[in-house]
Amino acid sequence: MQWTLEVVQVPVSDVERAKAFYADRVGFTVDLDVASDAEHRFVQLTPPGSGCSIQLSTGYHDDLVPGSLRGLVLVVPDVHAAHAHLAAGGVATSGVVVSEDGETFRPAREGDALDNVGFVHFADPDGNRWSVQQISSRAGVTHDLTVTRLLEAPVEQAWKAWTEPEYVMRWWGPTGFTSPLAELDVREGGTSLVCMRAPAEYGGQDMYNTWTYRTVVPHERLEFALDFTDADRAPLDDASIPPGVPRAVRHVVTLRPVDGGRTELTVQEFGYGTAEARDVSRAGLEQCLDKMESLFRDGWAPPAG
Incomplete structure (x- = not known):
């Protein structure tokens, strides 16, 4: 007989606050949010790639003490990438640490072998404690990336680089490429269409992508899936996608104000099947963000009217 663990109850004092933490900051997927009346509500969320979900509830398990859960473990193939993902979401963590005896932890050092012994610890707003453990051999390894830039613009203006067509068309595409089109629908559940045009020496062809948004927090965070399409938004066949590149590339963009009216921009991409594709x-x-940096450094603004 096969037994599968499907759901773990996580006791919290404020379901809405906890839902925002796990969905918006940690990146769990919201499966259900059901309220039968004013006193009864449960929210089910699933970590990406997990066969087990968590539930947050009120009115159902009142004997559970909020914040009392310990020993929850998430497994990832790359604990450094997991740490970067949590940090970009504003989650306070232990940093990457290593346990050599199963009880004590020290900060990870360059060159450490992290499989099975590398961790990141964090807690939710109620104090329920999680560990993220690196085990790359249990499943296929994915290769993720994180790029951070400092933009010479306040967050309100940096946000426009991702949400207004005139800005997107100035930086979308690597060096030598142009962007003749950006049809943007920046809202949760919305889908934008962007185009990059290759220079003549590379054939001059137009290449289209859609960005479908999961999370939109103005001036703070965007999460979207980038897919490969034609001009009519029809997905390209899998054979047209470069080897090692997933069907839809998950992107997380975060903006953080820093001193001097500047913005720290962090872009993360997830799920590449090979290091070469990543x-x-x-x-x-990097080349796209070089163009974005120049945009703000040179004080460009869209034409009036």
């Missing part, structure tokens, strides 16, 4: 994407992203 590195090609990183190179393209």
Whole structure:
């Protein structure tokens, strides 16, 4: 007989606050949010790739003490990427730590072998404690990337680089490429269409992507899936997508104000099947962000009217 663990109850004092933490900051997917009346509500969320979900509830398990849960473990193939993801979501963590005896932890050092012994610890707003453990051999490894830039613009203006067509068309595409079109629908559940045009020496063809938004927090955070399409938004066949690149590339964009009216921009991409595919994407992203940096450094603004 096969037994599968499907749901773990996480006791919280404020379901709405906890839902925002796990969905918006940690990145769990909201499966259900059901309220039968004013006193009874449960929210089910699932960590990406997990076969087990968590439930947050009020009115159902009043004997559970909020914040009392310990020993929850998430497994990831790359604990450094997990740490970067949590940090970008504003989650306070232990940093990447190593346990050599199963009881005590020290900060990870460059060159440490992290499989099975590398962790990141964090807690939710009620104090329920989680550990993130690196075990890369249990499942296929994915290769993720994180790029951070300092923009010479306040967050309100930096937000426009991702949400207004005139800005997107100035930076979308690597060096030598142009962007003749950006049809933006920046809202949760909305889908934008963007186009990059190759230079003549590379064939001059137009390449289209859609960005479908899961999270939109103005001036703070965007989460979207980038897919490969034609001009009519029809998905390309899988054979047209470069090897090692997922069907839909999950992106997380965060903006943080810093001194001097500037903005720290962090862009994360997830799910590449090979290091080579990740590195090609990183190179393209770096060149796009070079153009974005220049945009604000040079004080560009869209034409009036």
